[in-house]
Amino acid sequence: MKQACSVTGMTCSACSAHVEKAVRGVPGVREVSVNLLTNSMTVDFDENAAGLPDIIRAVEKAGYGAAAAGNAKTRPADARREADDAAAKELRHMKFRLIVSFAFLLPLFYLSMGHMMGWPLPGIFHGTENAMIFAFTQLLLLLPILYVNDKYYKVGFKTLAKGAPNMDALIALGSSASLLYGLVALYQIAWGLGHGDAALVDKWSMDLYLESAGMILTLITLGKFLETRSKGKTSQAISRLMDLAPKTATVLRDGTETEVPVEEVAVGDKIVVKPGGRVPVDGVVEEGWSSVDESALTGESIPAEKGPGDKVAAASINQSGSFVFSATRVGEDTTLAQMIRLVEEASSSKAPIAKLADKVAGVFVPAVIGIALVTALVWLLVTGGDVTRALTAGVAVLVISCPCALGLATPVAIMVGTGKGAEYGILIKSAEALEALHAIDTVVLDKTGTLTEGKPRLTDLLPVGDTTREELLCVAASLEKPSEHPLAAAIVSAAQEDNIPLAPVTDFLALHGRGVQGHIQGETFFAGNRALLEEKGIPLDPALLQQADALAAGGKTPLFFARETGLMGILAAADQPKATSAQTVAAFRSMGIRVVMLTGDNARTAQAVGKALGVDEIRSEVLPQDKAQKVAELQAQGRKVAMVGDGINDAPALATADVGLAIGAGTDVAMESADIVLMKSDLLDAVTAVQLSKATIRNIKENLFWAFIYNIIGIPLAAGVWFPLLHIMLNPMFAAAAMSMSSVCVVSNALRLRLFKPRLPAGGEVPLPRPAEHQEKGEVIPMTKTLSIQGMMCPHCVAHVSKALNDIPGVTATVDLASNSATVTGEAEDAVLIQAVTDAGYTVTGIR
Missing domain, CATH: 3.30.70.100 (Alpha-Beta Plaits)
Structure with a gap:
């Protein structure tokens, strides 16, 4: 069973590491992934060996809270909204804490630093005789800051007691050390005043350290506030998708239009969609014609024409005309709901690159506490018992250390990256797929339906003698109309586009392997290959045969049309490459990725198509069951392979490849087998996916580098390692500010991915389609x-x-x-x- 859970109480990567370790220890748990960014956990476990209560108990025993969030495959959008509401509530509370903290910190800081900086202070705070008033006022100003930020102490000391300290434990220890030192100072001042020791009073009055405790808590809260607010922006793509879902639907019941909540729509209901309205659920059009904007789902900015028999998807916008459709997928089964689920699952999954950070996070906080203790002891010995110097160094080490940056480096980039992909109609199912895609060096493209349209189109029409183009097309389409051959459909379609009327055909006969024949207005006509005409004794001009051979060499299928008296002409049809296929191949090659085309077609047709598109390697006459084997052969050569396909026969190859990409117009089986789904069936989106993957992994590496380098430089600096050379000691207040900003910097760097725009080989941009809801009323695109x-x-x-x-x-x-x-x-x-x-x-x- 795969179960999603929400986890409460996590504040840093040490927390997520402890939760993972605790859950992994439960018998029957196969895999667990904890996401600090979304405060969520996905557990894969054997129901016969473990239950959800066992997992929740393990989390609680580790010092955190957990609750089921629904089955991982059917997590409702409501759960996301509840999570967003909880995050907004937490942000408001954090803002309140921040305002209160600064309101009391500013006078505290002014009072404590006034004597040193020469700032004007009331006379009541001057002189040895007023030392207790001076110190006690600072303590009173500190108490509200301690009170509103008590969360750090509650969580920090709790995790410390359970032997699994986290970032809150570092903050609690650092600020508590400063507070205790200040309280000792208060007692020393009181002792000095009571015993007439003015020197003792003056010494401790200038060394209270209370402002450090207040400054640490306030600056850490400021950093967490900025971090939380920035993290909220990373999930905007999911929120926008959820906002697209209409709240009501107009349903036809007993011949009457009734507006009902979309939750009450059932499969089979007849739903009316008027101009400007959103499609509430997935379905099939039964009546009416319209243009439907599907840009929010597919990224395709051009509206799609819809008529009876066409599919419509939830959240698409009806631009003109009204239509009635029958609901086929409702609730969590709609395309939109599945998109939301896939993006959420991908953003909460963990990329392999995060493993190093996870390992470090598990031992990071205990190691920092150990370093802080050693630092304080060394300074005590070196300075001959200078407690102030030792405390400064120890507290600075505690508060400068930042496990948060390590924990956020990967998930924020993954969430922004997968969200950006959804905006372009690219659904990335997991962080593993996103990471694997950046390393591919070979892309395998299925020909039919992927590189090409998937259905033949008439490409050439060559009349002979006195036969006109219109006459040839009329005879050809009339003869082929009763045929079920795909090439016949291409000829009939061309005649319909040219508004050429068809003649009735009698005595129609399909001649297996050769063609067809029939009577039109009492005359016999033939359509087929060269063998058919030779069998019927119809003479063929050698020059015309050369033209037919040239068409065949170009990957086209020539068909001969004749009457009993002689040849009328040749028509050629071919499965045309998609408009962006050549551009896609060029884009892959410009990135150093080898392009391989797989097809079941004969070698001559495959060579013609492959050469026209510029692919590097062509593998023809490949049976559907052998496609996965061809992918495996490339992998055996040490290549990292991505497979792009659309059909049922592509599913094994998609699953075998390092990364499988299914184009959205393909089958459900192919989409289930793939790691990435290209919603609008545009091959250029495969290029966009690779470029997005490279940008995301580059961003993650930047984040991890800065997170590690920050701690590698910051901890020795705080410990005073460089003091003998630079004679600089890091004040805990500056250490707290640096710690706060490190997490903010990591999140801000990840947010740069929101500016991602794919590039074509010539340097052109692939424009991000403008969502329909952003179009102004009355604007004509x-x-x-x-x-x-x-x-x-x-x-x-x-x-x-x-x-x-x-x-x-x-x-x-x-x-x-x-x-x-x-x-x-x-x-x-x-x-x-x-x-x-x-x-x-x-x-x-x-x-x-």
């Missing part, structure tokens, strides 16, 4: 479309098409001859764009 155009042969053709498109009001177009495409930006209907290109004498074969 221009649409960008790519038109595939047939018939362009030279720059003059490009000029004709460019002029035709740019003459459309509100449209800006760029035409590219190499890719036979036009990129159009503006608010124009597809039919208008197609008509403009057609009027110019060319054919639009597809719009995406």
